[in-house]
Amino acid sequence: xxxxxxxxxxxxxxxxxxxxxxxxxxxxxxxxxxxxxxxxxxxxxxxxxxxxxxxxxxxxxxxxxxxxxxxxxxxxxxxxxxxxxxxxxxxxxxxxxxxxxxxxxxxxxxxxxxxxxxxxxxxxxxxxxxxxxxxxxxxxxxxxxxxx
Numbered sequence: 685x686x687x688x689x690x691x692x693x694x695x696x697x698x699x700x701x702x703x704x705x706x707x708x709x710x711x712x713x714x715x716x717x718x719x720x721x722x723x724x725x726x727x728x729x730x731x732x733x734x735x736x737x738x739x740x741x742x743x744x745x746x747x748x749x750x751x752x753x754x755x756x757x758x759x760x761x762x763x764x765x766x767x768x769x770x771x772x773x774x775x776x777x778x779x780x781x782x783x784x785x786x787x788x789x790x791x792x793x794x795x796x797x798x799x800x801x802x803x804x805x806x807x808x809x810x811x812x813x814x815x816x817x818x819x820x821x822x823x824x825x826x827x828x829x830x831x832x
Contacts, residue, residue, distance in 0.1 A: 688719040689757040691748075691768035695728055696736060710737040723755060725771075749775040759783060762801075765794040765815070773800035786811050794818065 762772035781802040806812040
């Protein structure tokens with residue numbers, strides 16, 4: 685059984701208000717239903733057993749590492765190089781890779797914690813150039829404009 689934990693910067697309702705559909709978000713957070721279980725670890729969402737195909741667990745940052753171990757998470761995915769990156773990278777569990785995607789060219793929202801990510805996805809060449817100022821492991825850097 686493959687288990688994914690995700691950390692995002694906004695409430696899910698914010699993405700729905702932008703016009704993204706529930707089906708789109710389900711596919712976005714679990715492409716091709718690759719993972720058997722997806723957990724959204726959030727300090728702003730209420731605990732919910734099945735929200736857009738994910739089990740939402742309201743949790744504080746200090747409890748993330750403990751939850752990753754308890755649930756048996758296989759991969760942690762952080763969306764953005766800022767607070768969600770901090771939560772994922774500063775609570776790493778040995779043997780559980782952390783994948784971060786960076787979506788902004790603003791250097792103020794790319795936190796130093798990105799250095800601890802196992803893989804970084806960049807959505808443009810400009811973002812890749814920004815990330816490489818902090819993240820030196822080019823072999824684990826991935827970029828492909830407009831796919832994330």
